[in-house]
Amino acid sequence: MVATARIDSIAAGGAGVSRVDGLVVFTPRTAPGDLVELSYVKRDRLGHGRLTRLLEPSPDRIEPRCRHYDGDRCGGCQLQHMTVESQREAKRRIVADAFARIARRPVDVAAVVPSPGAWGYRNKLTLALRWRDGAWRGGMHRWDDVDRLFTLEECPITHPRVVAGWRGVLQEGRLLPRAQELRGAVRLAGEELAFVLEGGKQWPHAREFAALLVGFGAVRWIDAAGREHDILDRGTPRPAVSFEQVNPALAERLHADVVALVHELVHEVGHERGHERGHELGHEVVGGVPGITSGSDAAMVIDAYAGVGDTAVQLTALGLRVEAIELDREAAEHAARRLALPSRVHCARVEDVLPSLLPAEGVIGVILNPPRAGVDARVCATLEAAARSGAAPRGVVYVSCNPATLARDVARLPSYRVAHVQPYDMFPQTAHVETVCLLVPER
Numbered sequence: 269m270v271a272t273a274r275i276d277s278i279a280a281g282g283a284g285v286s287r288v289d290g291l292v293v294f295t296p297r298t299a300p301g302d303l304v305e306l307s308y309v310k311r312d313r314l315g316h317g318r319l320t321r322l323l324e325p326s327p328d329r330i331e332p333r334c335r336h337y338d339g340d341r342c343g344g345c346q347l348q349h350m351t352v353e354s355q356r357e358a359k360r361r362i363v364a365d366a367f368a369r370i371a372r373r374p375v376d377v378a379a380v381v382p383s384p385g386a387w388g389y390r391n392k393l394t395l396a397l398r399w400r401d402g403a404w405r406g407g408m409h410r411w412d413d414v415d416r417l418f419t420l421e422e423c424p425i426t427h428p429r430v431v432a433g434w435r436g437v438l439q440e441g442r443l444l445p446r447a448q449e450l451r452g453a454v455r456l457a458g459e460e461l462a463f464v465l466e467g468g469k470q471w472p473h474a475r476e477f478a479a480l481l482v483g484f485g486a487v488r489w490i491d492a493a494g495r496e497h498d499i500l501d502r503g504t505p506r507p508a509v510s511f512e513q514v515n516p517a518l519a520e521r522l523h524a525d526v527v528a529l530v531h532e533l534v535h536e537v538g539h540e541r542g543h544e545r546g547h548e549l550g551h552e553v554v555g556g557v558p559g560i561t562s563g564s565d566a567a568m569v570i571d572a573y574a575g576v577g578d579t580a581v582q583l584t585a586l587g588l589r590v591e592a593i594e595l596d597r598e599a600a601e602h603a604a605r606r607l608a609l610p611s612r613v614h615c616a617r618v619e620d621v622l623p624s625l626l627p628a629e630g631v632i633g634v635i636l637n638p639p640r641a642g643v644d645a646r647v648c649a650t651l652e653a654a655a656r657s658g659a660a661p662r663g664v665v666y667v668s669c670n671p672a673t674l675a676r677d678v679a680r681l682p683s684y685r686v687a688h689v690q691p692y693d694m695f696p697q698t699a700h701v702e703t704v705c706l707l708v709p710e711r
Contacts, residue, residue, distance in 0.1 A: 269307065269308055269309070269310075270305065270306070270307050270308075270320070271288040271289075271293075271305075271306060271308065272303070272304070272305050272306075272323065273286035273287065273288050273293065273295075273303075273304060273306060273317075274286060274301070274302070274303050274304075275295070275298045275299060275300050275301065275302040275303075275304065275326070276300060277300055277358065277361060278299075278300060278347070278358035278361070278362065278699065279294055279362070280362050280365075280366070280671065280672060280699065281294075281346070281699055282296065282346025282347055282698070282699030283295055283296045283298070283317075283346075284296070284297075284298030284299060284300065284302065284304075286298075286304075286306075286317075288308065288315060291310065291313075291314070291315045292314055292315060293306065293308050293314070293315030293316070293317045294314065294315065294316055294317060295308070295317035295318065295319055296318075296319070296346065296411060296412070297319055297338075297349060298319055299325075299326040299328050299329045299349060299350045299354065300326060300328060300354065300358065301326030301327060301328060301329075302322060302324065302325060302326045302329065303322075303323045303324035304319055304320075304321065304322055304323060305319075305320045305321040305322075305323055306318060306319055306320055307320050318412075326354075328350050328351050328353075328354035329349055329350065330349060330350065330351055331349075332345075332348035332349050333348060333387070333424050334348060334422065334423070334424050334425075335421070335422060336408070336418065336420065336421070336422070336423075337349070340410065340418040341410040341411050341412055341413075342408055342410065342411065342418070343408065343409045343410055343411035343414065344408055344423070344425075344698070345425065345697040345698050346411070346697075346698055346699040347697055347698060347699055348697045352382070352386045352693075352696060355693070355696065355697070356379070356380035356382060356693050357380075358699075359380050359691055359693065359699070359701040360377050360378075360379060360380050360691055362671055362699070362701060363377050363671045363689065363691050363701060363703055364377040365671075366671035366672050366674065366675040367671075367675050367678070367686070367689070369675070370672060370675035370676055370679060371675035371676070371678040371679045371686075372679060373675075373678065373679075373686055375686050375689050376689070377689045377691065378688075378689065378690045378691070380691040380692065380693050380701065381518070381521065381522075381690065381691070381692045381693065382693050383515060383517070383518045383692075383693045383694065383696050384517040384518060385517065385696075386425075386696040386697065387424050387425055387696075387697075388424065388425065388426065388427055388428060389425060389427070389514075389515045389517065389518075389696065390423075390425050390426040390427060390430065390514045390515065391427050391430060391455060391456040391457075391512075391514055391515075391516055392426075392430065392453060392454070392455040392456070392512075392514045393423060393426045393430050393431065393434060393453065393454055393455075394451065394452070394453040395407060395408060395420060395434065395451070395452055395453075396408065396409070396417055396449065396450075396451055397441075397444070397449060397450035397451060397452055397467075398417060398449055399446075399448075399449075400419075403438075403441055403442070404438060404441035404442075404444055404450070405417075405419045405438075406419065406420055406434060406437075406438055406452070407419045407420055408420055420434075425696065425697050425698075427456055429456055429461065429483070430454050430455070430456050430461070433454040433456075433461040433463070433481075433483065433484065434454050436481055436482055436483070436484075437452065437454060437463060437481065440477055440480045440481065443473035443474075443476055443477035443480070444465070444468075444471070444473075444477065445465075445467070445468030445469070445470060445471040446468070447467050447468040447469070447492070449467060450465060450466065450467040450468060451465075451466040451467055452464065452465045452466070455512075457485065457486065458485075460483065460484065460485030460486070460502070461481075461483050461484045461485065461486075462484065462485060462486040462487070462488070463481065463484055463486070463487045463488070464487075464488045464489075464490065465487075465488070465489045465490070466489075466490045467490075467491075467492055468489075468491060468492060469491060469492050469493075471489055471491070471497075471499075474487075474489060474497070474499045475499060475500075477499075478499045478500035479500075481500075484500065485500075485501075485502040486498075486500055486501050486502065487499040487500035512575065512576070513694065513702075514694075514695070515694045515695065518692055518693070518694050518702075519694070521692070522667070522692050522694070522702065522704065523578055523579050523582065524582075525690065525704060526579055526635060526665055526667060526704060527579060527582045527583060527586070529633075529663070529665050529688070529704070529706055530569055530583060530586075530588070530632065530633045530635070530663075530665060531586060533632050533633050533662045533663045534567060534586070534588065534632055536662065537567065537632060537662060566587055566588055566589040566610070567588055567589065567630055567631075567632045568588070568589045568590070568591060568628075568630055568631050568632065569583050569588050569589070569590050569591075569631070569632055569633045569634070569635065570590075570591045570593070570622070570625055570626070570631060570633070570634045570635065570661070571583065571590050571591070571592045571593070571635045571637075572593045572618040572622065572634065572635060572636050572637065572638075572643075572647070573593065573594065573595075573618060573636065573637040573638050573639075574592035574593060574594045574599075574600075574603055574613070574635075574637075575594060575596075575599050575603070575637070576599045576602045576603050576606075577592060577594075577599075577602065577603030577604075577606045577607060577613070579635060579637075580592045580603060580606075580607060580611065580613075581606050581607065584607060584608070584611050588632070589610050589611055590607065590611040590612075591611070591612055591614065591625055592607065592611070592612070592613045592614065593613075593614045593616065593617075593618045593621050593622070594613060594614070594615060595615065595616065595617055595618075597615055600613050600614075600615035601615075617644070618636075618638075618643065618644070618647055619643075619644040619646040619647050619650075622634075622646075622647055622650045622651075623646075623650050626650050626651065626653070626654040626659075626661070627653065627654035627657045627658075627659035627660070628654075628659060629659055631654075631659075631661045631662075632661065632662050632663075633661050633662060633663045633664065633665060634651065634661045634663075634664045634665070635664075635665045635666075635667070636664065636665070636666045636667065636677075637666075637667040638668070638673075639669075640669055640670040640673065641670075641673060642668070642670065642673030642674065642676060642677050643677050645680065647677075648677055648680035648681055649680075651664060651681060651683075651684070652680070652681060652682070652683055655683035655684065655709050655710075656683065660683070660684075660709040661709075662708065662709075663687070663706055663707065663708045664681070664684060664706070664707040664708075665704065665705075665706055665707075666678075666704070666705045666706075666707065667702070667703070667704050668702070668703045668704075668705065669694070669700060669701075669702050669703075671701065671703060674703055674705060678705065678707065681707060683709055683710055684707035684708060684709050684710065685707065685708060685709075685710055686705060686706075686707060687706045687707065687708045688704075688705065688706035689703065689704075689705050689706075690703065690704045690705075691703045692704070
């Protein structure tokens, strides 16, 4: 079916939203304010559209910078055809809509914190590798046909050193394993590059390949059976394959904001205790906060999905004791090397460890920073049980890269109210948005 429609907003996946005869239609590569001709099909009470003609462009519409965006229908970015200002407003509305529809908690969502750079910010690029015309080609999927790949020639949102690193990998591609397909990722880890290859049963030329790479400090191979092999390790300061934010400049700001939120919770507790007893408590003032002692008696923060421990390290600098939980063994070991007793790192699933830490007196805050799937239901159940027992943490700081799963998990925490919602433009040119949400127990 063909229709003319005005685009109202942007949906979570980046498609424009319009209404055709009462039917909600999602059309990729459109912008709010566009008047478009579209073709669409109806599935599951929704319309799925395709832009056929732009009749009246939105004031927010611009020419995409990347040649692959329109030319190859690249699925890596979804919003390059919009100004960065309109992208941020779209993301703010996506977060607000998720809280209203899924969490059933309409909230005021702050303006999105901009990224220091809208281009060249990504420190990691993952490509699918296919053998074509006697050589390995690195490519990405098309947004409208995920089974089809195109060869990547440029990626303006990625750091130039990462793109150059990929060119070096493909230049020595003759030495990669022979398989039907492979998958690789180049990441800028500190001052050096790291390459992780997935797939293949044998790699006879692995060390020769690694020796030819320029500027790489780590090469790791995860074979077809899931076994990990360190091909090259020049002692990069951070684990090569553990999860880290791809926008380090804005990630630093986000981590600082998370620490500041926890610090505010500490201040509240310290002042309350001081008022209750009429004098400063504890043996010393830590971080300028009365009533919070250091050492084994220090107030505790639980840092769940702690990664390599960046946030935990900042919290211990405030004199707080941190119980960090991280499933990835390499990241957990790295975090443990950075933390001193009485802080600890648990290498386990959050849902398995959290019930042993809550409920408990003296827990100032819980930080949740899960993957896109959100937290396990048992995590929310543990936090709810702590609230019902009267020993809830003073606040839960939830860091999310998926507004839908964030809102779902907030809905599972009826004993906590939403005190603060702050989105971050961690992924400019894409529809993804990072959000920090502060939840405090109902008193």
